Amino acid sequence: MKRTNLLAKENSQLTRSLISFNEVLKPSILLSVFITFLLILSNGVEAAASTNKVTNIxxxxxxxxxxxxxxxTAMEIAVQNFNSISRNHKLSLHFKxxxxxxxQAAYAAQELIKEKKVEVIIGMDKWEEASLVASIRNQSQVxxxxxxxxxxxxxxTSLRWPFLIRMASDGSEQMRCIAALVHFYNWRRVVVVYEDDVFGRESGNLALLTEALQEVGSEIDYRLVLPQLSNLTDPKDVVQDELIKLQKRTESRVFIVLQxxxxxxxxxxxxxxxxGLVGNDSxxxxxxxxxxxxxxxxNSVISSMEGTLGIKTYYSSNSSFKKFEALFQKTFKSEYVDExxxxxxxxxxxxYDSIGVITQAIEKLGSNTTxxxxILNSLLESDFIGLSGRIRFKDGMLSDAPTLRVVNVAGKKYEELDFWLPNCGFSDTLYVDEDKGRCRNSDGGKTSGxxxxxxxxxxxxxGRDPKGWAMPSAEKPLKIVVPKRTSYDKFVTFRTGEERPVGFCIDLFDEVxxxxxxxxPPVFVTxxxxYPDLVKGVYNKTYDAAIGDITILSERAELVEFxxxxxxxxxxxxxxxxxxxxTWLFLKPFGLDMWIVSERLHSNLTRVVVVVWLFVVFILTSSYTASLTSKLTVQRLEPNFSDFQKLxxxxxxxxxxxxSFILKYLEDVLGFENDKIKIFDLENDxxxxxxxxxxxxxxLPYGRLFLDRYCKSYTSTRSTYRFGGFGFAFQKGSPIxxxxxxxxxxxxxxxxxxxLEEKWFVPVHGCSRTSATNNNAESLSLRSFKGIYIVSAAIxxxxxxxxxxxLLRNSRPHQVADVHLLSPGSGFRATEKFYYGEQTRVLRRASTFAQALDKDARGSPKWKYVSNFDNF
Structure with missing residues (x-):
């Protein structure tokens, strides 16, 4: 029993000893493992540091x-993408x-070069910054x-700034695109708007736009220059004042906002x-x-811009863009929560593409980037398709012009319309084949102006395109001026008691x-x-238009739009x-040689020829009759002077x-002396x-109207000095x-x-406009044959x-023989009876006298009849 207890006690002690040992050993093992890991990691970092190269940008x-x-945000994304896949080369961005x-830009560049040891500098959205940085850093050769x-x-440019590369193109194509829009819609005058700065950045684009507009027949009517926002305490009031000033100085409503x-x-x-400047016809x-x-x-800002057209650089929404877009939105949203x-x-x-240019150059050079x-040459050799388009350089700038597209703001968004292609104009597709100067869409699209x-x-x-002009309305009607004193009131005149004028010009205006x-809606003023002062009234914007018989002249066309x-x-x-x-018109059909020609017949052959000539005589007779008829029935009117030189x-x-125009023309062009020119009103004959x-x-029109009334007494010469004609005048650039x-x-x-001319300009009876000399057919009278009557009467x-x-001479011997039979007054009475056709009776010896006369008639070749007076 005791032994058993002893063994149990010993086992218990052993267990406690083992537990104590394990408790001591466990921390030691963990510490040794941790130290080993740190050593391995440290060696790995040192190895990586020894193999990776970092390029500072x-x-x-x-x-x-x-x-x-x-x-x-875009550059950081590009650097992260490169660093994540590159094993032996890294990029490091340093912003200023x-x-x-x-x-400050130049100073920042100096700091980056000295402190950060940058090998490439990118950025600078303003040309003033880029040019100054390039000028200062030429010695650094960065x-x-x-x-x-x-x-x-x-x-x-390449000689002045050899180390400057421009990731952009100039503004020439964009200004051409804007000018093409202005030309297509026939906007003659435009207003340019831009925010000013101390460097006058928009002066170059303004000059390009001016030239592009001139090529299409348009011009800049007004420049609305807004002060820099940072210098204003109340920008709304300043902008409002500038817009009110604009409305007083121009009627143009085409606004081009450059910057x-x-x-x-x-x-x-x-x-x-x-x-009201963003409304109809604006x-x-x-x-x-x-x-x-x-x-x-x-949304609130873009909705206020509804109807605006924009010129936007086009880029493809391919898979690469969509990946970048998703990453950009995530990064941008987390960093700029206030946007x-x-x-x-x-x-x-x-x-993003600028980082791509650098990474391509680095990969091409490898480790030889000192x-x-x-580095510069490798950058200039870049050639790839980036997110913004094709990237390749020529003469230190992008060689390919950007693809432009017109966009239209509608509601709270914008719609993409046509593309602008430099050599083909506007097109609804990018796929265009250029063959011999002609553009043809390969996919069935259309190119147009x-x-x-x-x-x-x-x-x-x-239903229509805007006029780009401050168009009249019921509240602000078209103010039309008409001349009160015209050469002929049939063109335009105010009748007594009427507010609206009448005449040819008014009827034409109403029809148009x-x-x-x-x-x-018009309102007429007198x-x-x-006339020159009337035209100047339209030029200085006192009137919107002038209606009447206004002559189009070159000097007037510079002031107004005809x-x-x-x-x-x-x-x-x-x-x-x-x-x-x-009087002697009947002699004119034939010349003198025709009247005096004659010939005697000497033989039978001559008589045969005469038979042939009888046919000629018939023709001559017909010709004479036709010519004389024409001369008698058509009145020939000739001017007293046919040439101003004789005057x-x-x-x-x-x-x-x-x-004043006609007076000046007579003096300067035709050379008349001033004292020989009289001013008159051509109203009466x-x-x-x-x-x-x-x-x-x-x-010319006044002369025709005068001849319509007095064509019987006056005529006009053919007009050899032409003018521009009669027209209506509007303010310069008016689309109306x-x-x-x-x-x-x-x-x-x-x-x-x-x-309309037949209604207002009716010639008087007997006058016609069919001939400049007003030749009129008239009835024949005794006066038409006066000459031949005179000749006949004289003969x-x-x-x-x-x-x-x-008769008296032949009857004289008989009168002497019978003198005792005649009284002193019988000779006179015989003559009187002969004149009145009465017979004269001779007493007692009448038969003898008759026989004597009869004998004389048979023997004399001169007198055939010398019988009684009734036979004469």
Missing amino acids: GAIIDGTSRTAKEEK NPQADPL PILSFAAPARTPIL SSLPMLTNLFGEAKKE VWIIANSIASFLDSLN DNFQPGIQALRA SPKM GLAGPVIWPGDLT VMRLNYSL FDGL TQPYAESGLSMIVPLKTEDT KNDKLNVGCEND DTFEKYNIAAAFVE AADFSREILSLSEDGYLTK SAICFLLSLIR
């Missing part, structure tokens, strides 16, 4: 802007914030990848909407620098307005002055008529209406006598002028203008006198 971005936030100051590029590439910060953009559209176009942030705008939108823009994609020149798809415009505009696809001319115009010279004398040489007075003038110089021109052409083609009188003289 400096990033200079403004950390407060949305652009900088996107770029920073220049606070939008180029000098390659610089800039996210900015100048609007115009400076001369010898603006997002807060300023919010104020701009908010105040513009209050002022157009808003935003450049790529703003359109790229449409994805990041909140409303987490969609990456083109700036983020470009920043030379900055080798404008947008193919439907566009949502500002306001409630439907009726054919337009928009309302145009102008009592000269419509297509509705009537031709030129300088016409009106002179009194010189009527042709018809000048003879120093005769000429007249013109009270128009006594004007020439009243002002003692030999000719009147008037415009183009619409009127189109409708006037249509009215001319369908004959409406002719009918008859001469023959009568000759017969009487011979």
Whole structure:
């Protein structure tokens, strides 16, 4: 029993000893294992450190802007992706914030090079920062990848900044795209809007836009320059004042926003909407620098921009982009919780691709990355398809122009419309084959000069495109000025007691307005002055338009926008008529040689020839009859002067209406002396006598109207000096002028203008416009044959006198023989009876006297009848 107890006690002690040993041994084993692990890990880190190379990259971005936030997030994602798959090379990013100051950017670059030993510097969204950093760091020979590029590439850029690489293109294609939109919709004048800064950053893009607009026939009418937002205490009031000032100075409503910060953009559209500038017939176009942030705008801001067109850099939404997009949104949302939108823009994609350029260069060089020149050359040799598009360089910048796409803000989102292709214009597809200068879509799409798809415009505009102009309305009608004093009131005039004018021009205006696809409420005012002053009233925006007989001249066309001319115009010279004398008209059908030609017949052969000539005589007789008929039945009217040169040489007075243009033309072009030019009103036919003038110089339409009334007394010479015609005048750049021109052409083609002329310009009876000389057929009268009557009467009188003289001469011997039978007055009485056709009776010797006469008749070859007077 005791032994048993003893053994149990010993076993108990042994167990306690083993437990104590295990408790002591366990911590020792754990400690030894931990030490061994640390040694292994330390050796592994040292081995990795000895095999991995770290490339330091400096990033200079403004950390407060949305652009900088996107770029920073994208670069961090790119570096993480590279470091996770690279075994022997790592990237390290070092950020600096220049606070939008180029000098601070240059100082930050210096710090990165000296302290962080960076081998590449990326960032710098502003060209001023990039160029200054590149200029200062040329001596350090550190390659610089800039996210900015100048609007115009400076001369010898590669020589000035040999280590500067631009991850961007210039703005030429974007400005061409905007100009193409302006041209397609026929917007002649635009307003450019941009936020100013101390560096005048938008001056280059502004110059490019100006040139692009000039190439398509448009121009910048007004520049709305907004102060930098950081300098304003109340930006809303400043923007409102600028918009009110704009409305007073221009009627253009095509706004092109080149550059603006997002807060300023919010104020701009908010105040513009209050002022009614984001409504019907208004157009808003935003450049790529703003359109790229449409994805990041909140709903209230983007809804105020409804109808806006934007030029946005296109990028493909492929699988690589979708992976990046998901990672970007997750990272961006966790880091910037105050942001409303987490969609990456083109700036983020470009920043991500910039890291790709560096990693490709590193992998290509391997361990030989000590030379900055080798790194630079390797960077410039990059060629790959990135998230932002194809990445390859030429002359230190991206060689491929960005693919642009037009977007249209609709509601709280935007719709993508057509692409802009540099050589083909707008296209609804990217797949375009260029063959011999012609563009053809390979997938059946269309290329055109404008947008193919439907566009949502500002306001409630439907059924047509906006005019881009402050269009008239019931509250603000079209203010039209008409001349009070016109040469002829049939063109336009105000009748007593009527508020609305009447005339040819008013009827034409009403017909055009009726054919337009928009309302145009007018209000008419009179102008009592000269036409040049009336045109200047439209130019200085006192009036919206001028309607009347306004001559289109080059100097006037520089001030206002003229419509297509509705009537031709030129300088016409009106002179009194010189009527042709018809007394000897019957001699004119034949010349002198035809009247005096004669020949004697000598043989039978000659008589045969005469038979043939009888046929010729018939023809000559018919020709004479036709020619004489024409000369007698058609009045030939000739002007006293057919050439103004004779008027000048003879120093005769000429007249013109009270128009400074015609007066100046007569002096400067035709060379008339001022004292020989009389000012008159060509209304009545006594004007020439009243002002003692030999000719009147008037415009062609006035001359025609004058001849419509007085064609019997005056005629006009053919117009050899042409002008631009009569037209309506609108303010420069007004789209209404183009619409009127189109409708006037249509009215001319369908004959409406002719009918309107027949209504208002009816010639008086007996006058016609069919000939410039107004040749009119008249009835024949005795006066038409006056010449031949005179000749016939003269020959008859001469023959009568000759017969009487011979009669008296032959009867004289018998009168002497019978003198005792005749009384002293019998000779006179015999002559009197002969004149009145009575018979003379001779007493007692009548038979003997008759026999004597009969004998004389048979023997004399001269007198056939000398019998009684009734036989004569």
